[in-house]
Amino acid sequence: MGDIKDKVAIIGMGCTQYGDLWDKGVSDMIIDSCYEAYEDAGVGPKDIEAVFVGNVSSGMWTGATVTEALQLDRIPATRVENNCATAAEALRVGAFAVASGMYDTVLCVGFEKLKDYGSGALEMPGGMHPITVVGSAPSSFSKSAIRYFEQYKIPYDKGKEILAKIAVKNHANGALAPKAQFRRPITMEQALNAPIIAWPLGLFDCCPVTDGASAAIITRADKAKSYTQDYVLIKGLGLSVGRIDPFKGKFRPDVDITFWDETWVAAQQAYEQTGIKDPRKEIGSAEVHDCFTITELIIYESLGFCPRGKGPEEVEAESFTLKGDLPINTDGGLKCFGHPVGASGLRMIYELYNQQLGRAGERQVANPKLGLAHSQGGTPGMFQASVTIIGPRD
Amino acid sequence: MVGICSYGAYVPLYRLTREEIGKLMGTKGAGERSVAGADEDALTMAIDAILDCTTGIDRESIDGLLAASCSSPFAEKQMAAVAASALDFGEDILTADIAASLRGGMTALRMAADIVKAGSASKMMVSASDMRLGWPTSPQEANIGDGAAALLVGDSDVIATIEGCYTESSDFTDLWRPATDKFVHSWSDRFTLAEGYQPMMRKAVSNAVKKFGVTPADITKFVYNAPDARAHSGIAGALKFDAKTQVQDPLFNQMGNTGSAFPLMLLVAALEQAKAGDTLLVAGYGDGVDVMLLKVTDQIEKVRNRHGVLGYLQSKRMLPSYLKYLRLRHLFHVEPARFTPVVPGLAQLWRERDSLFKLHASKCNQCGWIDFPIRRVCPKCLSKDDYTQVKLLDQKVTVYSFSADTVAVLPEVTDPPLGRAIIDFEGGARLEIEMTDYGNIEDMKVGQPMEMTFRKLERQGDVAAYGWKCKPVR
Numbered sequence: 001m002g003d004i005k006d007k008v009a010i011i012g013m014g015c016t017q018y019g020d021l022w023d024k025g026v027s028d029m030i031i032d033s034c035y036e037a038y039e040d041a042g043v044g045p046k047d048i049e050a051v052f053v054g055n056v057s058s059g060m061w062t063g064a065t066v067t068e069a070l071q072l073d074r075i076p077a078t079r080v081e082n083n084c085a086t087a088a089e090a091l092r093v094g095a096f097a098v099a100s101g102m103y104d105t106v107l108c109v110g111f112e113k114l115k116d117y118g119s120g121a122l123e124m125p126g127g128m129h130p131i132t133v134v135g136s137a138p139s140s141f142s143k144s145a146i147r148y149f150e151q152y153k154i155p156y157d158k159g160k161e162i163l164a165k166i167a168v169k170n171h172a173n174g175a176l177a178p179k180a181q182f183r184r185p186i187t188m189e190q191a192l193n194a195p196i197i198a199w200p201l202g203l204f205d206c207c208p209v210t211d212g213a214s215a216a217i218i219t220r221a222d223k224a225k226s227y228t229q230d231y232v233l234i235k236g237l238g239l240s241v242g243r244i245d246p247f248k249g250k251f252r253p254d255v256d257i258t259f260w261d262e263t264w265v266a267a268q269q270a271y272e273q274t275g276i277k278d279p280r281k282e283i284g285s286a287e288v289h290d291c292f293t294i295t296e297l298i299i300y301e302s303l304g305f306c307p308r309g310k311g312p313e314e315v316e317a318e319s320f321t322l323k324g325d326l327p328i329n330t331d332g333g334l335k336c337f338g339h340p341v342g343a344s345g346l347r348m349i350y351e352l353y354n355q356q357l358g359r360a361g362e363r364q365v366a367n368p369k370l371g372l373a374h375s376q377g378g379t380p381g382m383f384q385a386s387v388t389i390i391g392p393r394d
Numbered sequence: 395m396v397g398i399c400s401y402g403a404y405v406p407l408y409r410l411t412r413e414e415i416g417k418l419m420g421t422k423g424a425g426e427r428s429v430a431g432a433d434e435d436a437l438t439m440a441i442d443a444i445l446d447c448t449t450g451i452d453r454e455s456i457d458g459l460l461a462a463s464c465s466s467p468f469a470e471k472q473m474a475a476v477a478a479s480a481l482d483f484g485e486d487i488l489t490a491d492i493a494a495s496l497r498g499g500m501t502a503l504r505m506a507a508d509i510v511k512a513g514s515a516s517k518m519m520v521s522a523s524d525m526r527l528g529w530p531t532s533p534q535e536a537n538i539g540d541g542a543a544a545l546l547v548g549d550s551d552v553i554a555t556i557e558g559c560y561t562e563s564s565d566f567t568d569l570w571r572p573a574t575d576k577f578v579h580s581w582s583d584r585f586t587l588a589e590g591y592q593p594m595m596r597k598a599v600s601n602a603v604k605k606f607g608v609t610p611a612d613i614t615k616f617v618y619n620a621p622d623a624r625a626h627s628g629i630a631g632a633l634k635f636d637a638k639t640q641v642q643d644p645l646f647n648q649m650g651n652t653g654s655a656f657p658l659m660l661l662v663a664a665l666e667q668a669k670a671g672d673t674l675l676v677a678g679y680g681d682g683v684d685v686m687l688l689k690v691t692d693q694i695e696k697v698r699n700r701h702g703v704l705g706y707l708q709s710k711r712m713l714p715s716y717l718k719y720l721r722l723r724h725l726f727h728v729e730p731a732r733f734t735p736v737v738p739g740l741a742q743l744w745r746e747r748d749s750l751f752k753l754h755a756s757k758c759n760q761c762g763w764i765d766f767p768i769r770r771v772c773p774k775c776l777s778k779d780d781y782t783q784v785k786l787l788d789q790k791v792t793v794y795s796f797s798a799d800t801v802a803v804l805p806e807v808t809d810p811p812l813g814r815a816i817i818d819f820e821g822g823a824r825l826e827i828e829m830t831d832y833g834n835i836e837d838m839k840v841g842q843p844m845e846m847t848f849r850k851l852e853r854q855g856d857v858a859a860y861g862w863k864c865k866p867v868r
Contacts, residue, residue, distance in 0.1 A: 138799065
């Protein structure tokens with residue numbers, strides 16, 4: 001396997017406000033996020049040699065949606081998709097395009113417009129299996145919560161409390177993030193007493209469905225300084241795609257839904273590329289795919305931040321709050337930003353980028369070291385898991 | 395000797411008290427009726443009854459299926475063919491629906507007996523099932539119950555020999571349903587009982603007994619249907635049977651009038667309590683009368699492990715309100731879904747029928763790995779197109795994990811929350827599937843035993859889609 005470490009620089013990033021963007025169309029979101037990235041990088045439309053576009057929700061949007069919005073004139077534009085890891089995938093493919101020497105400067109943008117179509121909770125829309133696709137994302141992940149509680153003998157009330165603490169932590173962080181959809185802290189009582197969405201998951205255990213776009217401009221590491229002094233380097237890019245599709249009723253008896261295997265594999269790839277031996281010590285802040293609180297709990301273990309079954313202890317010890325030794329979801333995560341599926345991965349990297357450059361305001365962590373972004377598409381049983389690690393320039 | 399080889403029944407989980415039904419209009423009522431779940435109909439209940447009837451019996455050995463009902467979900471398309479396919483009867487069989495008559499179940503039983511007697515088949519399955527609709531708030535609605543019975547007729551190992559059959563036909567109209575209407579119509583019972591049910595039953599049963607060469611004193615149990623409890627109680631005395639000892643309880647207060655399934659369900663209930671040597675006289679009324687004489691053999695002890703009517707009646711969950719019943723039957727309009735649903739395509743359903751419909755898994759010929767649905771490339775040893783199809787249906791099932799979904803997209807989740815479960819078959823397959831009839835999700839336990847049930851899949855669109863779901867063992 002080849003090596004991507006320190007070959008590609010992120011020189012500018014942009015992110016729209018996330019939320020119910022009734023007054024913004026897809027073009028508006030693309031323009032807002034990409035022009036923020038242009039200005040940040042000190043580049044203009046004419047510097048962009050190729051575009052990689054992440055979008056999931058429909059076949060309506062293509063690479064041309066971005067060239068049209070930005071009026072980029074007859075350059076290569078490619079839409080990529082990897083479920084909830086789609087935006088991370090746009091960056092990954094873009095990074096390979098730059099590292100190959102094919103292009104110097106590339107725009108990677110992810111966007112999703114879910115709210116125009118009446119979506120409430122990531123119900124499973126058309127295009128999947130007509131018979132075996134039933135139910136919503138919360139329902140898929142609730143089964144992992146039930147198994148996790150069973151496996152580690154966690155009484156129901158205690159389990160609910162651990163999950164609630166994760167939601168409370170993310171809401172506390174999100175309150176400090178100006179672009180988040182939800183900017184208010186919540187209490188344990190609110191989290192515990194919220195209506196049940198898919199038992200045992202309640203309202204605050206679930207991320208919302210949201211509109212948003214995020215963008216990155218990347219270039220060859222040796223060319224970055226010609227644009228800006230403020231940039232970060234890509235250190236590792238892991239991706240692991242499972243081979244079972246629970247959406248088709250497929251489920252193997254050897255699959256354990258209390259651990260995210262694909263996330264573990266993607267993380268190991270990225271750690272090896274970066275040269276990380278002890279992720280808990282070497283990562284300074286992480287943005288992880290907290291589509292549900294149970295997902296985040298299991299992610300702690302699947303990224304190797306703590307041993308299996310020890311996630312609840314770390315939650316009790318507040319290890320992953322802004323004051324903890326490894327702050328996780330410093331911007332409030334999917335819980336507060338919502339989850340515009342094709343955009344979220346680049347929103348996470350946007351937060352890491354700002355942490356690396358000391359721009360995170362009240363959320364700034366003291367020593368950002370290396371930043372890790374984790375996206376995970378799919379459903380327990382099969383994921384498309386992506387781990388992106390970025391770090392400071394030389 | 396031709397006779398009944400096995401019996402089975404199905405009563406849906408849900409019951410509604412007639413007191414609850416009467417609250418809306420301020421009427422009174424005694425007892426309760428059975429109510430099919432949101433994903434049940436005459437077809438699915440027939441299949442559940444046949445599953446009960448074929449406990450321990452190889453369904454591929456059955457030569458045909460006659461499915462009786464007045465409430466088939468299809469006006470054009472055969473229920474029996476669907477049921478035979480889902481239950482893996484094999485393809486070289488005779489299937490037919492016996493429709494539109496309240497004595498259809500009895501008629502199907504007689505036809506099956508005649509087919510076996512003629513030597514055309516050695517085993518015929520008979521099912522009778524109904525989920526009829528009375529006009530909302532009508533006495534019929536409260537009187538009706540939902541349910542199904544299944545009887546296997548054959549020429550060997552019979553639990554009850556068929557000693558005689560007798561039929562009288564009549565075009566008398568008391569209950570009817572025009573092809574264009576979904577509710578059962580009725581005429582004043584001052585007329586229909588006095589001029590229809592009572593004289594016709596008395597005459598046909600008297601003639602039958604004469605033909606069979608028996609007297610009421612020879613009969614252990616007289617089993618017969620009636621439009622309602624009052625009409626039922628009048629017949630036994632008039633025909634000189636002792637109402638206290640010789641008459642099968644018509645179960646009006648536990649179940650209700652289950653239409654074409656009713657006489658057969660009462661017969662199943664009688665067989666559940668019968669012992670070798672008993673003589674049963676069975677009569678089914680509707681467009682005339684079918685009468686049959688049965689003699690129970692000592693083989694009956696071999697089929698005791700059925701749910702049966704009485705077993706299923708003991709396992710129940712009360713509906714909270716009449717409104718809930720109206721919702722289950724789609725008798726008021728709800729807001730249409732705003733989200734585009736997934737509509738099943740017939741080509742895909744047909745293509746994947748062995749997995750989706752027959753619940754077949756693939757077993758790798760190289761390494762033995764079992765996977766569902768049928769998978770062409772083995773996940774374990776990666777061999778391609780080298781597998782044998784195995785049946786999951788009769789295997790023991792436990793639940794690995796489960797969920798109750800309050801935000802599912804389906805436009806017609808009539809009875810939310812929508813249950814889903816990941817289940818393990820004892821033979822090694824694990825799959826994710828809908829879960830039904832689970833009650834309170836908080837009461838579910840990881841590892842608890844489950845059973846499979848064939849249900850309607852609630853999907854919008856033109857195609858009526860059915861498939862297997864799991865439910866806690868009743």
